[in-house]
Amino acid sequence: MNLTARIGAAPMSAYQWLIVALCTFMNCLDGFDVMAVAFTGPSVTEEFGLSGSEFGLLVSVGLIGMAVGSMLLAPFADLIGRRPLILISLLLGTVGMFGAAMAPSVLVMGAFRLITGIGVGGILASTNVIASEFSNTRNRGLAIGIYTAGYGIGATLASLVAKSAVGGDWRTVFYAGGVGTLLALIVIAVLLPESVAFLEQRRPKGALERINRILGRMGLDSVEEGELGQGSGRSDAEKSGSGWLKQLLAPTVLLWIVFITIMFGFYFVNSWTPTLLSEEGLSKSAAVTAGMAISIGGTVGSVLYGLFARFRPPRVVLIGFSLLSAAMMVVFILSTSILWLGFGIGVLVGALINGCIAGAYTVGPPLYPSHVRSVGMGWALGTGRIGAILSPTIAGLLKDAGASATQLYTGAAVVVALGAIALVALRKHDPESTPATATTATQPH
Template identity: 45%
Template sequence: MNLRETIDNSPMSGYQWAIVIMAAIMNLLDGFDVLALAFTATAIRNEFGLTGVELGYLFSAGLFGMTAGSLFLAPFADKVGRRPLLLLAVALSAIGMFGSAFVSDYKILAFWRVITGLGVGGILVGTNVITSEYSSKKWRSFAISVYAAGFGIGAMLGGMFAVVLQAEYGWRSVYLVGAILTGLCFIALLFWLPESIDFLTSKQPQNAKIKLNKIAAKMGFVGDWALPPKVEQTVRRLPISQLFSPQYLRSTLSIWLAFIAIMFSYYFVSSWTPALLKEAGMTTEQSVTVGMMISLGGTAGALLYGLLAGRWSARSVLILFTLGSALMSVIFILSSATLWLAMLFGILVGALMNGCISGLYTLNPAIYAADIRSTGVGWSIGVGRIGAILAPTVAGMLLDNGWEKQSLYIGVAFVMLISTVALCFLKAQSSKVRSV
């Protein structure tokens, strides 16, 4: 047996769970860094006298950076390793947050938001892949869900800290604290984060065997672990082009469509629910409370998906979550006139939709071989961001054209059903999907 098979079929060691926790902490800081602008938008708008359009540019800058980071930093990881990608991405995120704390113009702030977004996009790819590769088959879905839950926790904690920090020290302190925390994370990763097992065995960089055996010893696997025969490629193709080879084309298109549909639905619900409920008659406090319930449900849903996917087929559980999300979106909006029902069903909507995102993170790395895995994961996440970017804008356009909020949520239900169909096509490819 090789080390890859041993990891897949053995109980997870404390060292492996420590890697999962490191990934979750990186994702937690991502949640803080990404939503820092949402926490400070009012203060920034007042200080710089921004119009709504100019503030929108700032929000778009972060999303643009995240998309670019997922698309263009991911192939870097398949060339030089997952560890260098994560170190670079965390450094970019820290630098972007630090620069944001000392700006004198909103255009400069937009530049630093792009830099922060680049880092966050790279972190999402690297943490997804390395968590998957260091987890056993039995615990892989749950481990990825623990890592995915970090984002929602970071967002909630960031919101609470932002209120206190802004009241005492102003909005710039939020970014400065984010930079310090992310910098400390970089130092910890520099000492403790290992390289990917699959990268070492497939690419076999210098001293790969020595590194492999040190990592194996930390996981409790004694012995002298040899590298498999290295497969030399006779035709050098860009990793991106390999995503569209006959081997991967159907799976690539299916997972991309599922990502776009699920990201569109999740970001619509996250972005528009408080505003629509306030417009429907709730107070500001009530509408924000329902929005927080959706975030709270999202954290619980990520963990629930992991537990269920550990017992049954990860793909089948994800399909059930997409169907449940579609149904619950309709029930939620039809019951939103009653606060306690809106809170209850808001938790369920958040849980099911964020569970869907965890499911995509679980399935995505398993589709691609180790030599193009980061590229495959990065491009799936990056393309999925198209849905996230389109969701608020499309919803606004439909509202301007006279759509009622009930119609919007019913539309979201249909979008979720599109993801169900895409996943069914992906299921037909299961015999060709590689095990991580």
């Protein structure tokens, strides 16, 4: 039995839950980073005199950085280790957040937003893998759900900081993000271990001693050199070549459509809500409050999805979440004139669209055999960023062309609904014909 199997079969220790908590903390940075731009949007637009399309580009440049970080930095995790890559990425994120806070112009701010995005992309590419690798089989779904909820927690914190800064200096939000990222860098450097799976596979110097030290903290017996699996300089994905794409082209393309459409809706809602509502006549404070409602909902959405997926196949649950998300997005924008009603529906929108993200992570892995699961999901995540990048930019262009907030929300809702159609078409490729259990609900890699 290799170490991954041993960890999967053993009870979950407090130390393993600590590692999941550390990964969740780092995922909070993603939520804070994206929403830092969204919640300061009205003030940034006013200070730099931005048009709608220019603000959309400012949002998108950070998302472009995240795509670059996810796809270009992630391979280094298999070469130098998950932990070193996370530390490098946190350093980039710290520099980017402080740089954006001190930016004298929108061009300088955009450059630092790109750096921040690259750092966040590198963090995301490694942390969900670590959360999965340190979880046992029984609790992996719960661990990934908690990890995913970190985005909503970070977004909510960003909204609280932004709300306190309304009428003051918007740069405070970015300074707060820089301090948080720097704190994460210090905490992770002290507490986060290297992935046991990486140590077993790559066998860097002192690997056996490091493995046994980690196993001891997890309450597991130490191992001898001969008990370890065969180390390898190449991952299964690399050994498999690119033939997998031709064999699995149909489910892969459908999965890409699911990720693109869900991320399109997710990043539209999270990036544009405060700015659109402010320009529709709500005060800046009320607009931030409505946006905060979406963030609050996001903290529970992934867990909510996981609960439903215990009773119905994950793909079926995701179809329901996608359609409900689309419907509630339209209801939300029509209800914001009544603040308490808009707040309540905003919480529901946040929960549903965040649940869709967790659902996409859940539905994807079973479509691929284990030796290409990582590369298959990696490409899906990278492709999904197309939707994340396009949605703020397209919304800005349409806004400049005269589209109302209601029209923009309705258009984004239609895109999300298209994802449900792709999920229906995915049925014949989906091997999970029984309700998800804790075992399948799920590991993103």
